[in-house]
Amino acid sequence: MATKLADAQNLISDLISRYSSHVDYLMIRIEEAEGTDILLRGDKVETLSEGISVGGHIRACYKGGWGLSSFNQLSTVKERIEEAIAAARMVGDETTLLAPIKPVQAVCSLPLTGKNPRQIPLAQKKELCDRYTELLKSVDHRITTTSVRYSDSSQRVILATSEGTLISQSWVDMEMRFAATAKNGETVQTGRETTGSRKAYEDLVNLDTQVQSAAQRAVAALSLPSVKGNTYTVVIDPILTGLFVHEAFGHLSEADMAYENPDLLEVMTIGRQFGPEELQIFDGAAPEGHRGSYFYDDEGTPATTTQLIKDGILVGRLHSRETAGKLAETPTGNARCLNYHYTPIVRMTNTWIERGETPVADLFTGIKEGVYARNWLGGMTNGEMFTFSAGEAWMIRNGRIAEPVKDVTLSGNVFQTLADIEAIGDDFYWDESGGCGKGGQNGLPVGCGGPSLRIRDVVVGGEI
Structure with a gap:
C-alpha cells in the first residue's frame, strides 16, 4: 500500500503541474485508511469488522466558485480533476479570496507513546470488549441493557496544491463508548462513558473503574429523586x-x-x-x-x-x-x-x-x-x-x-x-x-x- 501511495504522490504532482493553469487554485488530497469497528449490545455482536480504503478528492476554485470531485480508484484521478475544474468554471462569477499561506513540503506523523492498535489482533480487541460487557452486567441484576463500542483508525493523507504545497501526514485514533441501562418497574435510567486517544492502545485497556461507573450511575439513579426545576x-x-x-x-x-x-x-x-x-x-x-x-x-x-x-x-x-x-x-x-x-x-x-x-x-x-x-x-x-x-x-x-x-x-x-x-x-x-x-x-x-x-x-x- 505504501508503494501505491508513493506512486500516487508522483502522479498527483504531475497532474497539479498540468492542470493548475486552468483555475485559480487546485488541490488534490489522497487518503489511505484502515480500521476496526466492534459493537456489542449485551451478548450480541452487531459489528465486528476491519477495513481498508484508499481514495481522494479534488478541489478546484475559479472566480470564487468551487468544484469538488471524489474518487476511490487512482486510475480515474485525471477524469475527476477535469470534472472538478469544469464545475468550478461553471459556477465561478466573483473573485477567488483565499488568505495566503506559505507553501510547505513536509512528511510528518503524530507520534505514539505506546502500542499501535493496528498491530493488535482483532480477537484481542474483541476480548477487551467482552470483558467490559461483563463488567457492566456484573454491577447489578437491574442492568437490563449494555453496549460496548470499540473503534480505531489509521490514516495517511497526501496533500498537493497548485501553490507548491506537498504534505504527507499520518496519525492513529482510537475510541471506546460504554452504556448501561438499569430498570426497576417503570423507572429506567442510563449511564454512559466515552474515552479516546491518539497515543496508545494501552489507554483503552485499563478502564474498569470508568466502565463500572457508567453502570453504577444508572443503578443509583433508579432510587434518586428528580431535581426540582x-x-x-x-x-x-x-x-x-x-x-x-x-x-x-x-x-x-x-x-x-x-x-x-x-x-x-x-x-x-x-x-x-x-x-x-x-x-x-x-x-x-x-x-x-x-x-x-x-x-x-x-x-x-x-x-x-x-x-x-x-x-x-x-x-x-x-x-x-x-x-x-x-x-x-x-x-x-x-x-x-x-x-x-x-x-x-x-x-x-x-x-x-x-x-x-x-x-x-x-x-x-x-x-x-x-x-x-x-x-x-x-x-x-x-x-x-x-x-x-x-x-x-x-x-x-x-x-x-x-x-x-x-x-x-x-x-x-x-x-x-x-x-x-x-x-x-x-x-x-x-x-x-x-x-x-x-x-x-x-x-x-x-x-x-x-x-x-x-x-x-x-x-x-x-x-x-
Whole structure:
C-alpha cells in the first residue's frame, strides 16, 4: 500500500503541474485508511469488522466558485480533476479570496507513546470488549441493557496544491463508548462513558473503574429523586465545562457560521465583552497529544493555537483560508474533513477554557441552594441556545454538597451564560471523548478541556 501511495504522490504532482493553469487554485488530497469497528449490545455482536480504503478528492476554485470531485480508484484521478475544474468554471462569477499561506513540503506523523492498535489482533480487541460487557452486567441484576463500542483508525493523507504545497501526514485514533441501562418497574435510567486517544492502545485497556461507573450511575439513579426545576446557581465539573465550551460557544466561533449569517457576525463582533476578566478561551491543534491535534489542516495550513476570548473579550475566531480571506483575517488551520468523501470545512480541534484561580472547594461557598453537575449524558444546541443533561448531580445547600438528584438538564443562552460565570476553578481536565458533528461529517475527533465553573441563574430542568 505504501508503494501505491508513493506512486500516487508522483502522479498527483504531475497532474497539479498540468492542470493548475486552468483555475485559480487546485488541490488534490489522497487518503489511505484502515480500521476496526466492534459493537456489542449485551451478548450480541452487531459489528465486528476491519477495513481498508484508499481514495481522494479534488478541489478546484475559479472566480470564487468551487468544484469538488471524489474518487476511490487512482486510475480515474485525471477524469475527476477535469470534472472538478469544469464545475468550478461553471459556477465561478466573483473573485477567488483565499488568505495566503506559505507553501510547505513536509512528511510528518503524530507520534505514539505506546502500542499501535493496528498491530493488535482483532480477537484481542474483541476480548477487551467482552470483558467490559461483563463488567457492566456484573454491577447489578437491574442492568437490563449494555453496549460496548470499540473503534480505531489509521490514516495517511497526501496533500498537493497548485501553490507548491506537498504534505504527507499520518496519525492513529482510537475510541471506546460504554452504556448501561438499569430498570426497576417503570423507572429506567442510563449511564454512559466515552474515552479516546491518539497515543496508545494501552489507554483503552485499563478502564474498569470508568466502565463500572457508567453502570453504577444508572443503578443509583433508579432510587434518586428528580431535581426540582428552577433557576439555580450551579457548579459544573471540567467535563461539562469542556462540553459547554465546545458545543455552545465553539461552533459559534467557526467563521463559516459567521460570514454566512450577518446577524451572527454582528453578535460575534471582535472586541465585544462576553464574560468576566478571568475568562480565557482557546482552540488549537498545536498542543500535542490530544484527539484534535495535528501538524497541518486539510488545506495545508500549519496548526496553531487561537485565543478566542481574552480577559472576557472576543479576540479571535476559527478559519479556513476562504473564510479568512472573506473576513480579511488570518487563517488558523481549522479546515478539516472527516475523510476523502467530504470537502474541508471550518471545524474545532482542541477547545478549552483556561484554568482559573479559585480553589474548587470555594466555588460552593455562599450558595444557599444550588446544583452541582458532573459528567454528561447528552445535549443539544440550536444557535446560541443550549440544553445539556448531566451524568450525575447533587444539590448544594448552604455551601456544601448535599443529596444526589437525577434528571438534571442545564439550559440557557450561551452569551448570557458566559456573562453569568461567577468563578473559575483552579482545576483542569482534558476530555478526549469528543466526536464532533457538522455539515454531515459526524465523529470528527476533537479534544475539550477546562476547569470547574460556578455560574449563576442557570435554568435547571427537572420535576416541577
